Amino acid sequence: MSLIRKRQLIINDHNNDQDSPQIKRQATTIAPNLIAKLYSTRGAPTINIVSQPLLSLGRSKACDVQLHGVDVSSKHCQLDRITSESQEQAREYLQLTDLSSNGVYVNGEKMDRKASVILKTGDKLQFAKTGGTYIFRYTFDITDEKSLSAVDSVDARIVGKSFKNSFFDDYILGKQLGTGHYAIVREAKNKQTGQIVAVKIFHPNKTNSTAQDAKLQQEMNLLLSINHPNIVSFVGHYIEPNSKNSVNTYLVLEKVSNGELFQRIVNKGRLRSDETRAIFKQLLSGLRYLHENNIIHRDIKPENILLDITRRGGPNAQTIGGIQTQLQSGPWDPEELDLRVKIADFGLAKFIGELKFTNTLCGTPAYVAPEILKYDRNYSTKVDLWSSGVLLYVCLSGFPPFSDELAPPNMKEQILTGKYAFYSPYFDEIDDVVLDLITNLLKVDPEERFDVEQALNHDWFQD
Numbered sequence: 001m002s003l004i005r006k007r008q009l010i011i012n013d014h015n016n017d018q019d020s021p022q023i024k025r026q027a028t029t030i031a032p033n034l035i036a037k038l039y040s041t042r043g044a045p046t047i048n049i050v051s052q053p054l055l056s057l058g059r060s061k062a063c064d065v066q067l068h069g070v071d072v073s074s075k076h077c078q079l080d081r082i083t084s085e086s087q088e089q090a091r092e093y094l095q096l097t098d099l100s101s102n103g104v105y106v107n108g109e110k111m112d113r114k115a116s117v118i119l120k121t122g123d124k125l126q127f128a129k130t131g132g133t134y135i136f137r138y139t140f141d142i143t144d145e146k147s148l149s150a151v152d153s154v155d156a157r158i159v160g161k162s163f164k165n166s167f168f169d170d171y172i173l174g175k176q177l178g179t180g181h182y183a184i185v186r187e188a189k190n191k192q193t194g195q196i197v198a199v200k201i202f203h204p205n206k207t208n209s210t211a212q213d214a215k216l217q218q219e220m221n222l223l224l225s226i227n228h229p230n231i232v233s234f235v236g237h238y239i240e241p242n243s244k245n246s247v248n249t250y251l252v253l254e255k256v257s258n259g260e261l262f263q264r265i266v267n268k269g270r271l272r273s274d275e276t277r278a279i280f281k282q283l284l285s286g287l288r289y290l291h292e293n294n295i296i297h298r299d300i301k302p303e304n305i306l307l308d309i310t311r312r313g314g315p316n317a318q319t320i321g322g323i324q325t326q327l328q329s330g331p332w333d334p335e336e337l338d339l340r341v342k343i344a345d346f347g348l349a350k351f352i353g354e355l356k357f358t359n360t361l362c363g364t365p366a367y368v369a370p371e372i373l374k375y376d377r378n379y380s381t382k383v384d385l386w387s388s389g390v391l392l393y394v395c396l397s398g399f400p401p402f403s404d405e406l407a408p409p410n411m412k413e414q415i416l417t418g419k420y421a422f423y424s425p426y427f428d429e430i431d432d433v434v435l436d437l438i439t440n441l442l443k444v445d446p447e448e449r450f451d452v453e454q455a456l457n458h459d460w461f462q463d
Contacts, residue, residue: 035081035092038125038134047134049094055079057127058100069130073100076127082118082241091140091166093241094119102128118241120168167238167250171199187255197235198255204246223346226293230286232256232306232344256342258309261395262302270398273430274331279305280392281461282341287388288452290346291381297346300387301367302394304345310338366400367391370416370444382446385455389441396434397426401442418444433460 038047047065049055057065058076067076080095095118098104098111105126106117119125123136174187174196183202190197223234233254242248261279265271271279283305290297297304312326312335329338369386371379393401401420404411414420420442422435437458443449450458 034139036094036119036136036138038136041124041133041135044132049079067127067131069128069132071102071128072131073102073128076100076131077104093138094136095241096125100128104128120166122168167199167240167252171197171252173199183251188252196255198253200251200253202249202251204242204248222293222295226290226295228286228289230282230341230343231289231346232342253344254342256306256308256344258307260303261305261307261341261391264307265302265395265398270426271395272331273396273434276392276395277460278330278332279339279341279395280388281456283343283388283391284452284456286341286343287384288456290343291384291452295346296379296381297343297384297387298372299345299367300343300384300391302391304343305391306342306344308340308342309336310340311335312337365412365415366402368415369446370418371446373412373415380446382449382451385441385450385452388455389438392434392438392441393420396430397423399426416444418442431460433458436460 034048034050036049038049040046052064055065056063056075056078057067058074059067059069059072060074063075077099078097080097081092082095083092095116096104096106096111097116098113100113103110103113105111105124106119107124108126111117119136121137124133125136126133170192171188171190174189176184176186177198178185183200185198185200188197188199189195220234220237224236226234235252235254237252238250240248240250283300287297287300309332326337328336332339365373367387367390369379369383372383390401402411402414406414409417409419422430422438427435437450437455437460440450440458441455
């Protein structure tokens with residue numbers, strides 16, 4: 001069954017005020033199913049939206065809702081109802097399509113003509129300049145008795161149904177934090193708790209079957225159960241309609257505020273050996289936890305290693321007797337008291353598709369294990385150890401072991417054959433024990449490559 005199927009709707013107004021939009025009434029004795037309300041910002045009567053075929057709004061008397069205004073088009077816009085079956089209980093949304101000459105404004109932004117948008121509770125709708133301004137709200141977001149006073153008892157029972165919340169019920173979106181191949185990342189604030197989180201909004205995908213959605217939910221439950229100090233925590237996920245045939249997945253994550261390992265390497269050129277060892281011990285600890293839970297990351301690289309840093313005088317610094325401690329937890333920079341590694345972006349293939357994820361990895365293969373480049377579907381957790389070996393090399397030298405700048409052969413052939421070197425002067429001061437670890441991580445044959453336990457038990461990590 002399709003995730004989203006088109007539904008239809010009508011508006012039934014309970015007020016006959018001559019200054020309000022003229023609304024055609026439904027000729028039936030059955031109580032209508034109320035879906036949403038439009039609240040005027042200028043004191044005009046509220047518009048109640050209920051079930052019926054396609055709904056049109058405009059200046060023409062032929063429209064289901066007649067709007068008044070000199071710049072309102074005869075048929076200004078239309079509303080379709082779509083149903084998301086990805087929720088625990090099917091949930092209905094409204095899609096607005098602009099058909100006008102002078103525009104529909106959603107939250108102050110003018111829509112392109114014939115463009116469509118899924119409406120969210122709290123959206124501010126303006127019909128041209130003179131057609132009126134309304135605040136849109138779904139009935140499943142209306143819980144107080146005053147808001148429901150105009151709704152009959154049947155509608156009140158409908159409104160009281162238990163729906164799984166929409167993302168927009170729970171969070172307010174904030175500034176953009178980043179963008180990538182699969183998604184954009186934005187800050188968000190929980191409406192109830194005030195918690196600031198990061199939300200990864202995946203680019204629209206085609207709707208799934210019910211079976212596919214059930215499998216995704218099962219896999220998501222596993223990710224939500226992950227709990228380790230060196231892994232970014234999953235808070236929740238939401239599937240929101242984007243159009244009649246596609247959806248956006250919203251993945252809510254713990255927000256880590258101090259950037260990526262990538263930027264630390266860029267800023268410093270390369271990292272000290274003792275600093276790198278402390279970071280890698282945490283990284284491997286997180287990887288061991290993932291592997292014990294049968295999760296392969298497959299995209300270990302500096303951009304996916306986040307850093308949670310406690311600075312001297314910062315709000316998160318520990319206190320003893322009300323006085324901030326000045327003791328460092330490791331070989332960090334002078335202004336840093338603590339640095340916590342956080343592995344991010346594991347489990348992405350579940351949200352973007354296995355083939356697309358693999359193709360993207362192979363398109364930028366600097367950290368990718370040889371067996372993935374060969375499209376060997378039988379690869380193991382050891383692909384993460386290869387990537388860790390590349391990352392260790394980069395931290396200590398400031399450049400990757402495999403690169404087209406080192407051609408011939410090209411980067412892909414370098415990886416497939418394990419062709420790399422410890423170049424002077426960059427590795428002249430690096431202890432042989434570190435080079436031994438890199439060598440055992442960058443074995444082309446996975447059977448010969450270290451697993452995570454062997455890496456953690458390596459002499460370099462023994463005090």
